[in-house]
Amino acid sequence: MFDWILHIADWLVFEVLKMKKGEHLSEALNFFIYDTTKILILLFVVIFLMGIVNSYFPIDKVKNYLSRNKLYGLEYLMSSLFGVVTPFCSCSSVPLFIGFVKGGIPLGVTFAFLITSPLVNEVAIGLFIALFGLKTTIIYVISGVLLGTISGIILQKLNLEHFLTPWAKEVLVNAQQEEAVFKAEKTSFLNRLPIIWNEMLKILKGIIPYVLVGIAIGGLMHGYIPEGFFEKYMAKDNHFAVPLATITAVPMYMNASGVLPVVQVLVSKGIPLGTAIAFMMGVVGLSLPEAMLLKKVMTLKLIAIFFGVVTLCIIISGYVFNSIL
Template sequence: MFDWLQHITNWLVYDVMSLSKGEHLSEALNFFIYDAIKILILLFVVIFFMGIVNSYFPIDKVKNYLSRNKLYGLEYLMASLFGIVIPFCSCSSVPLFIGFVRGGIPLGVTLAFLITSPLVNEVAIGLFIGLFGLKTTVIYVVSGVLLGTISGIILQQLKLESYLTPWVQKVLANAQKEQDTFIAEKQTISKRLPAIWKEVKSIIKGIIPYLLVGIAVGGLMHGYIPEGFFENYMGKDNLFAVPMATILAVPMYTNASGILPVVQVLIDKGIPLGTAIAFMMGVVGLSLPEAMLLKKVMTFRLIAIFFGVVTICIMISGYMFNLIL
């Protein structure tokens, strides 16, 4: 699909810049230019398309559906599936968390959405298809949805409502019905486009810094780290590879689109798919900055339990897919 882009990139690096093939700098630069342009194209197409979809699928409807319908345990799966079509990042964790809890949605169901949405959103899926193909994308989506569903069920059974912060308890005590937050459904697509385009620009503007840093790191790894380096430490034969990848991911702070170029290099360098996915999930779902943001709505004990359950589920997911593939 992007062969034309690879030819242009090769021309820029090897002809215009007069760099030699096979050198560390030329390979790193080639990777950076190619992936930056390719991922930006994918981002624009995917975000614009999903912006149209989301304009007909406002988040208030999700809250109303989950709070008013008895789903006999399937609400955790439904919350995780809703997380795919509603973009969310750690920076919006506090208002989203409050909105769902105020809507009468059980805490475990809210946490299932909170886990899945940053991991398996439309941007990540679009980039995954473009970078790794359909098979890997299906594996990633299934593992992310299962992670959110199972974690939500476990967290609900632990009865953690008492560990919400006093600030949240006060908000809930004084809660009023929220007003609709999106454009009326009867508006035509042409009237929605300005708002959709504004949202596209906002999302891309917020993603680009993380994206470029991730691609730069991926480019350096691609150009300077020799083949087989990661296999010595995180290969299938290393029993502790998945926990290592998950724990090493925690200090990092980026979103799914920013970490994907790094994951691409890890897989190219020989790291098993399950270990690479565990690393990505750790970066997106277990970052320290997210923990600090959640401190507004969760006590330290609840954050520790939340991160602990998610960490265990990520590790199990990584081991499972390493065994299957």
């Protein structure tokens, strides 16, 4: 889908700038150009579409339905399953996360979506079947959905809403005001469009600096971390390999389709599959670029809690994988 962006990035770096392939700086710059362009396009499209959805969708009914106590955690599972059918990387999932927050969906439910969306999607499932077989794929999909569901429940129980940033709280207030306007007037789509457009530009203006800084950090990690660095510390005889793999993966940034071939190489070098998958989950589900994006919505304390809870759940998943595979 985004091959044309990759071709443009290759052309700019290797043809226009005459940089050599395989060099740290050229690979980092290529990564930065490609991912910045891709994510900005995704942000533009997703935020605009979410603006349309938020202006028409009966969010109160969804909120009330997802918030019913009698669901006994089903709302978190539903949100996690919704994450499965939205094929976004962690950074691209953030606009939808903002849309959930804006719509008043409980924070733990939005976290369940945010965690699962980058981990489990049709691209990851297809690659997993091709690389590791159907049995491993089924276990991975189930564990990814459970990871989002359980993490969402834990985060909701911590009552973290007061750790949202003032910007996010203002978005919530504005959303309620806009919803009241749309309810009071049976506004046509053409009349809603300027409000949706202005809201999209406002959100983009607030997010873009974090996107650029975050992707720059990811690009440096992508271009400068030496080959063989991870294999050295994730050997089978290291009992701390799973937490080490997970924690080491967090500063990196890559989507599932990009990291799965790396996971295959790690496994082929004798690294346990559970350890390699924990590494993948850390790379795909948690990253510094994602943290930079979330900083617009969450305080640093909330980001730390979110990353801590998810990291702990990924580590547990890694040990479980190693024990059953």
